[in-house]
């Protein structure tokens with residue numbers, strides 16, 4: 335780990351220093367927590383979590399107050415979820431999902447396939463035996479968490495560092511260059527409602543590595559390989575590439591969403607500025623769905639000697655926290671970014687006064703669709719909601735998650751479940767459903783109460 339850290343910092347140190355002041359006056363409707371302020375910008379704000387630490391009440395109370403998306407720092411990786419071939423272990427991952435749902439949060443999935451943290455049995459495989467074990471792993475894990483993950487890191491860190499922009503050598507890469515697309519196809523089949531991401535580090539500006547990934551994403555989009563998003567880990571040192579935002583935007587322009595997935599920044603005079611720059615970039619790029627920081631307090635971090643997080647080891651908010659919050663609040667609320675997936679359409683209904691609104695994003699294919707519905711409270715908190723959608727003739731709902739439906743054809747009403755009925759003023763939650771035929775074309779109607 336320290337070798338990689340050193341390399342990250344060395345790479346960053348030669349880059350331009352951050353421009354722009356940290357201090358931005360909060361707007362009149364300023365959110366007072368990261369999750370509330372991010373929601374006003376239509377984004378999630380997440381953190382990596384060690385499930386075993388959730389019993390630490392100081393840790394859990396920061397998480398529950400500040401974050402709207404959780405990702406398992408280690409508990410959903412291959413070595414954790416399939417310690418012996420074909421024998422799956424989801425206890426910790428399930429606990430994390432339950433904690434998120436009980437506290438009105440969504441979940442990122444990390445990571446289905448990676449050259450590191452493989453169980454020893456997989457490290458000993460090669461060729462077609464490894465390929466089929468890997469695809470089985472993707473299928474079983476994505477199917478287990480189906481409907482509960484907003485975005486999966488399907489493949490993590492498959493590109494090499496250095497100047498070539500090519501793939502990293504690994505046992506997975508040696509099964510054939512098509513291993514990445516095979517993984518994405520398997521993940522889509524197992525959980526059609528999740529956004530599927532490629533995730534990597536040292537991709538913080540336009541460089542050989544990010545360009546190699548860019549070329550792969552462009553190729554995938556042109557051939558219909560199901561990729562929806564790219565994760566930029568953003569483990570940063572004491573500088574940040576001057577073209578950080580431009581790099582996010584060039585990926586968004588390919589028709590994928592972008593997400594900041596593992597943000598942490600070495601402590602130093604520039605820490606708050608760098609956090610602010612990353613936050614500003616995500617808000618400026620409409621397809622940037624949200625930011626995840628890689629841990630809660632400095633003492634929780636994999637880089638703890640660099641104090642790289644938003645809370646100090648006693649759980650106090652740092653300057654970097656204030657910098658992020660101010661950037662999230664700058665300019666007041668804005669509408670959510672356009673939706674995620676390929677072949678996606680979005681519709682929204684205007685706010686009829688109090689209550690709630692709903693926006694639908696569709697991921698459609700011939701004969702079927704997955705709809706992700708975002709329910710947003712107006713200026714007052716909502717306690718219970720019903721969203722009614724109109725399906726075209728011949729279409730039917732086959733399953734729903736995070737909501738229960740009445741009816742499956744024509745006018746279908748979706749009612750909140752126990753953990754997502756309460757929404758803070760201007761806050762939001764998501765549910766989804768899958769169906770045959772075509773998805774709803776008309777505007778959904780949201781009713782509070």
Ligand code: G3I
Nearest residue numbers: 335338407408444445450451490491535567596628635636
């Ligand atoms: O749980 C065992 C414990 O039982 C044992 O006693 C101890 C002894 O070393 O190890 C513990 O496991 C460690 C695990 O973290 C949980 O703390 C592993 O050794 C250690 O290797 C592992 O490190 C994780 C690292 O990925 C592995 O590569 C870090 O927590 C985690 O933050 C880090 O996360 C990665 C992302 O997944 C991908 N991007 C880079 C990022 C930082 O390296």
